[in-house]
Amino acid sequence: MKKVLLVLLLVSTMAFSDGVMFRQGTNAINAGINLNFNTYDGVRPGILAVYDRGAFWNWYSLGAEVGFYNDSRTIFGLKYSYNYVSPLVRFGFHPFGLSSLDGKVKAAAVIDPYVVIAVGPTFSSWSWEEIDGKEKKDSSTNFTWAFKPGIRWYFNSKVNFWAEGWWNSLTLGAGISF
Numbered sequence: 001m002k003k004v005l006l007v008l009l010l011v012s013t014m015a016f017s018d019g020v021m022f023r024q025g026t027n028a029i030n031a032g033i034n035l036n037f038n039t040y041d042g043v044r045p046g047i048l049a050v051y052d053r054g055a056f057w058n059w060y061s062l063g064a065e066v067g068f069y070n071d072s073r074t075i076f077g078l079k080y081s082y083n084y085v086s087p088l089v090r091f092g093f094h095p096f097g098l099s100s101l102d103g104k105v106k107a108a109a110v111i112d113p114y115v116v117i118a119v120g121p122t123f124s125s126w127s128w129e130e131i132d133g134k135e136k137k138d139s140s141t142n143f144t145w146a147f148k149p150g151i152r153w154y155f156n157s158k159v160n161f162w163a164e165g166w167w168n169s170l171t172l173g174a175g176i177s178f
Contacts, residue, residue: 021154021177022061022094022112026054028152030162032173034067044071048171050164052090058097063090065118079129086144088120112152116164119145152177 022028034048046069055062067086074080093115095101096108125139150164158178164171 021109021157021160022052022054022114022152023058023097024054024056026177028052028063028160028175028177030152030160030173030175032162032171034069034169034171036069036169038168044069046070048164048173050090050162050175052092054094054097057099059094061090061092061094061114061116063092064088065090078131079135080126081128082124082126084122084124086120086122088118088144088146090116090118092116110154112154112160114150114152116148116150117145118148119143 029049029051031047031049034046036044036046038044046067048065048067050063050065052061052063054060065086065088067088068084070081070083072079072081094112095114096105096112101108120143122142122144123139124142125137127135127137129135146166148164148166150162152160152162152175154160154177158176160175160177162171162173162175
């Protein structure tokens with residue numbers, strides 16, 4: 001497996017030796033599975049879609065993301081359902097775009113490591129069955145912020161693999177750039 005990854009990295013590096021993949025004016029659209037880790041009931045999958053645009057000096061990006069999660073299960077014989085939608089605004093820093101690193105980091109032709117601060121509302125709704133059999137419903141709107149490291153690994157100038165993490169989640173997916 002290590003040899004396969006090394007060959008892919010070398011081929012990708014030779015194919016994109018023209019410099020940094022994510023620059024001012026680059027548009028990146030990614031979508032993937034968001035794995036939420038929870039200590040009492042394990043991993044719960046959701047969906048995350050992201051748009052980033054290289055905005056300033058090849059090292060800052062602006063964008064948006066939308067996360068969706070739905071969970072329905074029975075706990076101790078009682079039905080429980082939870083949904084959230086989280087539209088957030090993103091501001092990212094891409095260190096390989098720094099002018100002091102321009103042309104000095106060969107991996108910049110293939111990978112785009114970054115950190116993002118994302119802020120915005122999270123809309124939640126849930127329902128549960130009480131012991132007497134009656135169904136209860138509730139909802140809330142909360143302010144969400146996240147500081148997330150991430151990376152895009154470009155297979156070619158248009159297609160990339162994407163991973164992003166947060167304190168209790170990991171997102172894995174793919175995307176396109178133009």
